[in-house]
Amino acid sequence: MGQAKKVSSALSKLFVYGALKYGQPSNSILASSGNGFAKFWCKATTTQKLPLVIATRYNIPFLLNKPGVGYYVTGEIYEVDDRMLNSLDNLEDCEEIYTREMHDMNIGVGEGTVPCWVYxxxxxxxxxxxxxYLSSYENSTTHPYIMRHRRTHKHPAQDDLTYEAQN
Structure with a gap:
């Protein structure tokens, strides 16, 4: 009798802080097996203060790469496969808008840190x-997140970063 082949796909850890979190508008992307594998691992916070802001006419949460400014940002860590990372790179316009980098995240007092991908x-x-600046993102009626499929092509997000809402 032959040995069963063990199929293994290395999983990466991904820190999400915005619309991809559980209960937020884009979490269905992580939940869809058609995009790859993703499983909630734990809640976490950044090890550095970073500015988390809501910007553009689409109310997109952005984590700015400006260490030392803002707050320690709370989010969630998911274990994801390469297929899910590729799906998310496409969603996040990796290299056009965001870059995906490896950063240590705090996973709890006495628990230490874990390296995670973050956009x-x-x-x-x-x-x-x-x-x-926000320490945690939650979609709201004040700044409702506009799903990507509902955004106008007239104002792509990368061209809309200077947009300022009129109060």
């Missing part, structure tokens, strides 16, 4: 630093 906005207009 960060590298290039952004300075006016984003004048927006209100």
């Amino acid at each position: 960060l906005l590298q290039k952004y207009p300075e006016n984003l630093l004048s927006l209100r």
